[in-house]
Amino acid sequence: xxxxxxxxxxxxxxxxxxxxxxxxxxxxxxxxxxxxxxxxxxxxxxxxxxxxxxxxxxxxxxxxxxxxxxxxxxxxxxxxxxxxxxxxxxxxxxxxxxxxxxxxxxxxxxxxxxxxxxxxxxxxxxxxxxxxxxxxxxxxxxxxxxxxxxxxxxxxxxxxxxxxxxxxxxxxxxxxxxxxxxxxxxxxxxxxxxxxxxxxxxxxxxxxxxxxxxxxxxxxxxxxxxxxxxxxxxxxxxxxxxxxxxxxxxxxxxxxxxxxxxxxxxxxxxxxxxxxxxxxxxxxxx
Numbered sequence: 001x002x003x004x005x006x007x008x009x010x011x012x013x014x015x016x017x018x019x020x021x022x023x024x025x026x027x028x029x030x031x032x033x034x035x036x037x038x039x040x041x042x043x044x045x046x047x048x049x050x051x052x053x054x055x056x057x058x059x060x061x062x063x064x065x066x067x068x069x070x071x072x073x074x075x076x077x078x079x080x081x082x083x084x085x086x087x088x089x090x091x092x093x094x095x096x097x098x099x100x101x102x103x104x105x106x107x108x109x110x111x112x113x114x115x116x117x118x119x120x121x122x123x124x125x126x127x128x129x130x131x132x133x134x135x136x137x138x139x140x141x142x143x144x145x146x147x148x149x150x151x152x153x154x155x156x157x158x159x160x161x162x163x164x165x166x167x168x169x170x171x172x173x174x175x176x177x178x179x180x181x182x183x184x185x186x187x188x189x190x191x192x193x194x195x196x197x198x199x200x201x202x203x204x205x206x207x208x209x210x211x212x213x214x215x216x217x218x219x220x221x222x223x224x225x226x227x228x229x230x231x232x233x234x235x236x237x238x239x240x241x242x243x244x245x246x247x248x249x250x251x252x253x254x255x256x257x258x259x260x261x262x263x264x265x266x267x268x269x270x271x272x273x274x275x276x277x278x279x280x281x282x283x284x285x286x
Contacts, residue, residue, distance in 0.1 A: 024274025030267035038083025057249035082234035105165025168200035209269030
């Protein structure tokens with residue numbers, strides 16, 4: 001009977017893999033919890049999220065487990081209602097960010113022509129403009145709507161993604177399997193889709209949590225200035241901004257939505273890290 005010898009390095013790798021898998025499943029559980037609040041919360045909310053039910057800034061008490069907000073509305077009800085807009089806008093902005101960023105980064109990194117400096121100088125210009133200024137210009141010029149908020153946030157965020165993707169593409173595009181695909185006569189789109197994109201998935205996935213977090217922050221900042229989602233619409237990000245004036249009276253009006261947003265951001269990062277670890281353990285696409 002043969003036995004398999006384990007070295008300290010092997011045991012350390014195994015423990016890291018187990019820890020990584022645990023983090024991944026914790027992220028899944030947290031994401032499921034936040035999604036459940038966003039989807040099913042309105043069905044169990046005790047009050048209307050826009051109805052004044054008591055004295056503004058009241059602390060938690062009977063009938064109001066999280067107290068009342070700065071206009072006397074039930075904080076728990078607004079938390080239960082506020083997830084849909086936050087998740088929808090942040091998810092849409094993040095998705096559009098990666099569509100733009102991955103496309104620009106792939107084209108710039110693979111072209112090796114004047115297109116690369118042209119695209120990247122444009123990206124540098126966008127990176128030099130303050131993020132909030134871009135958001136304000138967009139909503140001022142195009143009007144206030146969810147679509148404008150999503151577009152504005154993606155315009156702020158996609159340059160960073162484009163730089164990451166370009167760097168990864170430059171490294172992968174000189175490898176043998178890419179050159180072999182080119183030699184076989186495969187089209188540029190086929191090479192990018194089949195050979196390069198699967199092999200740069202790890203840095204893209206690892207970055208998703210950061211971009212998602214920034215999507216929430218940017219949209220909440222515009223909401224705070226009154227140029228995004230308008231009160232009294234319940235929104236987790238907007239709740240943090242509008243209730244800051246009553247933190248001494250009822251801190252739960254800010255803590256509750258902030259904790260949920262923090263759990264969501266942690267969940268996205270844990271899931272992303274778990275996927276990256278799995279890609280690395282499997283050796284990626286190649």
